[in-house]
């Protein structure tokens with residue numbers, strides 16, 4: 001299931017940081033597991049908050065493309081594709097042509113997203129892009145897309161930015177894939193830091209535990225030999241999910257034998273939580289300028305439209 005490069009990254013991150021990168025969860029049958037979580041989140045979770053906000057403000061967000069004859073909707077970390085539907089509905093209403101460009105590390109996730117969009121818009125052109133956006137910019141993709149005179153709208157939705165150890169690097173890769181007439185929309189969940197204990201039950205949910213256990217289980221680590229645990233890390237401002245071992249575990253990654261010892265633990269997931277200040281700082285630190293920012297009425301979700309800051313010399 002893993003490429004040679006991914007095998008190397010997995011081994012290095014287990015040995016070096018004691019972490020299984022979350023992105024590997026979405027490969028293979030993990031895509032369907034994620035789809036089940038996304039469907040649950042759309043019935044009252046963060047996907048529904050984001051969808052409501054996007055539906056309400058789609059017209060404002062799209063007004064920056066008043067002159068565009070066609071828009072490339074570049075869905076970075078596409079998941080099952082449903083988060084972009086409110087935007088596509090508004091584009092259809094306005095009679096603006098669009099091309100859907102899901103971009104993801106998981107071929108299975110790309111196929112699911114394509115099915116979602118073509119299910120609603122059967123003649124929609126879909127251009128799937130399989131890549132890992134942690135590894136560098138994808139300016140070749142964004143540049144080529146505009147060769148027919150179309151415009152680029154990049155989307156990074158679902159609070160996905162909170163899952164990365166190095167959020168600046170991920171946003172820098174995205175920024176370096178944008179030219180001055182491209183726009184990026186980022187969606188993040190906001191947290192009241194006084195009420196973080198309310199967040200934890202979400203991560204002990206059976207569906208979440210099951211998807212997070214996927215990579216260890218694919219490696220042959222048996223569930224009864226492990227303990228799944230969730231905590232709030234106050235220093236990093238993040239929810240963490242850990243797997244610890246009741247006895248020594250030996251397993252193979254590719255052709256490499258690995259061992260994790262009893263009482264050792266590995267990080268399965270982090271979800272950094274933002275407030276308006278930490279989010280705005282992250283955006284400006286990587287050289288992005290906020291054009292439009294909208295918050296849900298209860299201030300628990302933010303959608304921000306940003307562009308690269310162009311410094312004159």
Ligand SMILES: C[S@@+](CC[C@H](N)C(=O)[O-])C[C@H]1O[C@@H](n2cnc3c(N)ncnc32)[C@H](O)[C@@H]1O
Pocket residue numbers: 022023026038047076077078079080081083103104105106109131132133134156157158159160
């Ligand atoms: C938390 S899900 C969010 C999906 C969707 N945007 C939503 O809001 O429901 C994260 C998505 O990003 C993809 N992803 C995570 N890390 C990635 C990486 N380094 N490169 C490319 N795709 C990645 C996953 O495969 C998954 O589809």
